[in-house]
Structure formats: C-alpha cells, structure tokens
Amino acid sequence: MKTIVVSTNNQHKIQEIEQITKPFGFQLLSKSEAGAGDIDVVEDGATFEENSRKKAEEIMKATGKITIADDSGLVVDCLDGAPGVYSARFAGVDGDDEANNRKLIELLRPVPFAERTARFVSVITMVWPSGETLQARGEVEGHMVTEARGEGGFGYDPLFVPLGSDRTFGEYSPEEKNAISHRGRALQKLHQLLVEKGFGEA
Amino acid sequence: MKTIVVSTNNQHKIQEIEQITKPFGFQLLSKSEAGAGDIDVVEDGATFEENSRKKAEEIMKATGKITIADDSGLVVDCLDGAPGVYSARFAGVDGDDEANNRKLIELLRPVPFAERTARFVSVITMVWPSGETLQARGEVEGHMVTEARGEGGFGYDPLFVPLGSDRTFGEYSPEEKNAISHRGRALQKLHQLLVEKGFGEA
Numbered sequence: 001m002k003t004i005v006v007s008t009n010n011q012h013k014i015q016e017i018e019q020i021t022k023p024f025g026f027q028l029l030s031k032s033e034a035g036a037g038d039i040d041v042v043e044d045g046a047t048f049e050e051n052s053r054k055k056a057e058e059i060m061k062a063t064g065k066i067t068i069a070d071d072s073g074l075v076v077d078c079l080d081g082a083p084g085v086y087s088a089r090f091a092g093v094d095g096d097d098e099a100n101n102r103k104l105i106e107l108l109r110p111v112p113f114a115e116r117t118a119r120f121v122s123v124i125t126m127v128w129p130s131g132e133t134l135q136a137r138g139e140v141e142g143h144m145v146t147e148a149r150g151e152g153g154f155g156y157d158p159l160f161v162p163l164g165s166d167r168t169f170g171e172y173s174p175e176e177k178n179a180i181s182h183r184g185r186a187l188q189k190l191h192q193l194l195v196e197k198g199f200g201e202a
Numbered sequence: 203m204k205t206i207v208v209s210t211n212n213q214h215k216i217q218e219i220e221q222i223t224k225p226f227g228f229q230l231l232s233k234s235e236a237g238a239g240d241i242d243v244v245e246d247g248a249t250f251e252e253n254s255r256k257k258a259e260e261i262m263k264a265t266g267k268i269t270i271a272d273d274s275g276l277v278v279d280c281l282d283g284a285p286g287v288y289s290a291r292f293a294g295v296d297g298d299d300e301a302n303n304r305k306l307i308e309l310l311r312p313v314p315f316a317e318r319t320a321r322f323v324s325v326i327t328m329v330w331p332s333g334e335t336l337q338a339r340g341e342v343e344g345h346m347v348t349e350a351r352g353e354g355g356f357g358y359d360p361l362f363v364p365l366g367s368d369r370t371f372g373e374y375s376p377e378e379k380n381a382i383s384h385r386g387r388a389l390q391k392l393h394q395l396l397v398e399k400g401f402g403e404a
Contacts, residue, residue, distance in 0.1 A: 046288035047281060047309075079249060080323055081283015086248035107249075121282055 003027045004126075005034040007041070007059040007069035012154060016178060017068055017124075020187040024199045026066075034063045043085065048073060048123040049135065051085060056125040056133075064129055072122035072183060074156045076144060078115050079107060087155065097155055104159060105146045116144040120160065120182040124190050134193045138185030153177060205229045206328075207236040209243070209261040209271035214356065218380060219270055219326075222389040226401045228268075236265045245287065250275060250325040251337065253287060258327040258335075266331055274324035274385060276358045278346060280317050281309060289357065299357055306361060307348045318346040322362065322384040326392050336395045340387030355379060 004026045006014050011030075018028050031037055041058045045051040048071045055069035073087030083090040083104065091099035108116055119141045126134040141163045148158035150170025158170030162180060169177055178184040206228045208216050213232075220230050233239055243260045247253040250273045257271035275289030285292040285306065293301035310318055321343045328336045343365045350360035352372025360372030364382060371379055380386040 046284045046286070046292050075282040077279070080277040080321075081286050082248045084248070084283050084286065090248050119282075 003029055003065055005029050005031065005036065005059055005063050005065045005067040007031055007055040007067055009037065013070055013183070016183055016187060017070070019178075020191050021068070024194055029065075031059060034059070034065065036062045043071070045085065048085060048121050048137070049125075052123040052125040053127075053133070053135065056127040060127045060129060066126065066128050068124060068126045070122055070124050070183060070186070072120065074104075074118060074120055074160065076104075076108070076116070076118040078111050078117075082107075083156075101148060101156060101159060104144070104156065105148075108144050109146050113143065113145075118142055118144050118160065120156075122182040122186040124183075124186045126190060126194075134190060134197070136186045136189035136193060138182045138187070138189060140180055140182045140185065205231055205267055207231050207233065207238065207261055207265050207267045207269045209233055209257040209269055211239065215272055215385070218385055218389060219272070221380075222393050223270070223396075226396055231267075233261060236261070236267065238264045245273070247287065250287060250323050250339070251327075254325040254327040255329075255335070255337065258329040262329045262331060268328065268330050270326060270328045272324055272326050272385060272388070274322065276306075276320060276322055276362065278306075278310070278318070278320040280313050280319075284309075285358075303350060303358060303361060306346070306358065307350075310346050311348050315345065315347075320344055320346050320362065322358075324384040324388040326385075326388045328392060328396075336392060336399070338388045338391035338395060340384045340389070340391060342382055342384045342387065 002025060004021060006017055006028050009030050009032050014028060014030055036059050039062055041055045043051045045054060052069050052071035055071060056067045060067035073084055075081050075084055089095060091103045119139050122138045124136045143161050144159050145161055149168045150158050152172055153169045158168050160169045204227060206223060208219055208230055211232050211234050216230060216232055238261050241264055243257045245253045247256060254271050254273035257273060258269045262269035275286050277283050277286050291297060293305045321341050324340045326338045345363050346361050347363055351370045352360050354374055355371045360370050362371045
C-alpha cells in the first residue's frame with residue numbers, strides 16, 4: 001500500500017483528505033508520523049496556491065514520500081480579501097479561533113450585510129518525489145454575520161453563512177459541511193484529477 | 203514650523219504627501235533624515251490599516267515626532283485579493299516591479315478581461331506622540347490588462363486601467379494620476395480630517 005504524507009497535524013483535515021484518498025489505496029501519515037513534525041513551513045506566499053505548494057514540496061523533500069497539503073482561508077470582499085492567506089494568524093501568531101473571530105467581527109460590524117460577501121477557499125496540492133504535481137481549488141461563496149452561531153466546524157465557521165442558506169457553517173453537521181465546503185470541493189476535484197491520471201479506485 | 207516624519211524613503215510618496223501637508227505649515231522629514239533610516243518595520247499585518255498604523259507608530263516612537271505612513275497595494279478580485287498587502291514583495295523579497303508584474307501577468311492571462319476587476323488601495327496613518335491617530339483610506343477601481351503599457355508611475359501602474367478609462371496608470375501624467383489615485387484620495391481625506399481637527403491652512 002502506497003503511503004502519502006499529509007503536510008499537517010490537524011486531525012480534522014487529515015480525516016477529510018482520507019475520505020477521498022482511501023479508495024485509491026493510499027495510506028495517510030500525518031506530518032509527525034512521517035518524522036517531519038519538527039519542520040515548520042513558513043507560509044509567506046501571497047496566494048493559497050503558493051502556500052499550499054510550498055507546504056507540500058518541503059515535506060515531500062524531507063520525507064521522500066508523496067505529500068498532500070491544504071492551504072485554506074476566508075476571503076472577505078469588503079476587507080480587500082483579508083484575512084485571506086493570514087486566516088490562521090489574523091489576530092497575531094498567538095491568536096486562536098476566538099481572537100480571530102473577535103477581530104473579524106469588529107471590522108465587519110460597521111459594514112451593511114449586503115456588502116459582507118465572502119468565500120472560503122481551499123487549495124490542495126499533491127506532490128510526487130518525481131516533482132509531478134496536482135493542484136485543486138475549491139470555493140464556497142457566502143456572507144459574514146457578526147454574531148457567532150453554532151458549535152460545529154472550526155475557524156470562522158460560526159460567522160459564515162453559505163449562499164442559499166440561513167445557517168452558519170457552525171450550525172452544519174460535518175457531513176453537510178463537507179458536501180459543499182471549499183475543502184470538500186477541492187478534494188472532489190483532486191479525486192477527479194487522480195482518476196484522469198490513471199489511478200483506479202480499489 | 204512643525205516637523206513631521208514620513209515613514210518611508212520613497213521620494214515619490216514623500217512628494218505626494220508634501221502637497222497635502224505643506225499648506226498646514228508642516229515640514230517633512232524622510233525616515234533617514236529623521237535618523238530612523240536603520241529601522242525596518244516588519245509589515246506582517248493582514249490589512250493595509252494594520253501595516254500603515256504599525257509603520258507610523260514604530261517610527262513615531264523612535265523619533266518622538268508626528269509621523270505619517272502610507273501602506274498601499276493592488277487588490278485583484280479573481281486572485282482572492284492578492285497581491286494585496288504583499289504587493290511590494292509579490293515575487294519574493296528580492297523581486298522588483300518587473301518581477302512582480304511578470305508574476306501577475308502569468309496569473310491573469312487565463313482569466314477573461316471582465317473578471318479581472320481590481321482596485322488600488324492606500325491607507326495613510328498620522329500619529330502624534332500623544333498617541334492621537336488619524337487614518338484615511340483611498341481607493342480607485344479598475345481592470346487589469348496583461349500587457350504592460352506606459353512609462354509613467356511605478357509598481358503595477360502599467361497593468362492597471364482605472365474605471366472609465368482606456369489607458370493604464372502608466373500612461374497617465376503624474377498630475378492626472380494624483381487627481382484620482384488611491385493615494386491622492388487618501389491624502390485628500392487626510393486633508394479634510396486635519397481641517398476638522400482644527401488645523402488651519404497657512
């Protein structure tokens with residue numbers, strides 16, 4: 001069985017990626033399990049594509065194995081795309097989800113609802129030791145609210161209402177969210193790319 | 203005569219700021235002239251507002267004088283707001299205008315013209331040693347082209363066509379550009395704020 005390293009220790013992301021890659025007979029290793037737990041990839045790219053590629057390539061080089069990375073974030077139009085590639089450290093490197101959400105609420109409160117359009121973006125990169133690379137992007141459009149709702153998901157989920165819904169991602173079940181989420185869609189595209197590349201499902 | 207430090211050594215920015223502040227009887231000093239030439243403010247904020255404030259506050263603290271800073275950049279919608287706060291170092295810290303423009307053209311070439319909407323943003327911050335702060339934002343909407351045109355301006359100007367025009371900012375005269383540009387508009391707002399604050403023109 002072919003092993004793939006996932007360039008993260010976030011169990012939530014690993015589980016979502018596993019759903020897509022398992023049928024192809026891949027076995028996943030977290031960054032730590034692959035012995036690369038002490039490598040901290042500096043995410044200084046200006047785009048999700050760059051950061052995703054960087055995370056995948058650096059861990060692939062360190063481990064010599066096929067590596068998958070996800071870079072994702074929230075793009076708010078009225079904030080010029082912020083928090084964007086800074087989504088995880090919006091309130092500073094020591095900030096957590098709560099601090100990030102608090103900061104976002106403060107910035108959005110003066111903005112009318114109709115102008116609070118936003119999207120979640122996920123870019124998944126899969127890199128082989130040969131250098132061959134697949135990249136897939138998924139997006140989900142929506143609006144920001146300024147009062148957190150729901151206990152599900154993580155990150156900015158309690159503030160994000162996907163288009164056509166009146167509930168936040170925090171109020172979605174994991175299955176519902178994965179079906180339409182940015183990461184779910186990027187992974188569906190990656191699945192398609194793997195099939196086109198000739199990988200058969202087991 | 204009251205001296206103000208401008209948190210930059212970019213003569214182009216200093217000249218634009220001077221046009222607005224001179225009538226109030228302020229005399230401008232560049233960062234180097236104020237003895238702060240060796241201070242390199244780390245621009246790690248997720249928004250123009252944060253970086254602009256940081257640049258102004260750090261140089262104000264180092265010099266003890268009123269300080270003005272500009273943080274500006276290009277926000278391209280189809281690139282999730284990139285290059286955004288990374289505008290100056292889009293192609294890496296060693297990149298120059300040419301490398302940045304080359305990278306942007308590469309990303310935009312597959313995108314239809316109608317989807318290449320963008321805006322230039324400038325946020326000017328003025329900080330007093332008392333901690334009092336004024337902040338003004340200016341924007342100019344437009345479209346990106348994928349062939350550089352014109353020798354004027356700097357940065358992404360040769361690729362940016364402001365709304366209602368068919369010429370790039372690179373094809374504008376400095377006076378024409380200043381009248382409608384992001385930095386021009388931010389400075390006009392700062393002018394207004396200074397008047398409201400009780401500063402009289404000389």
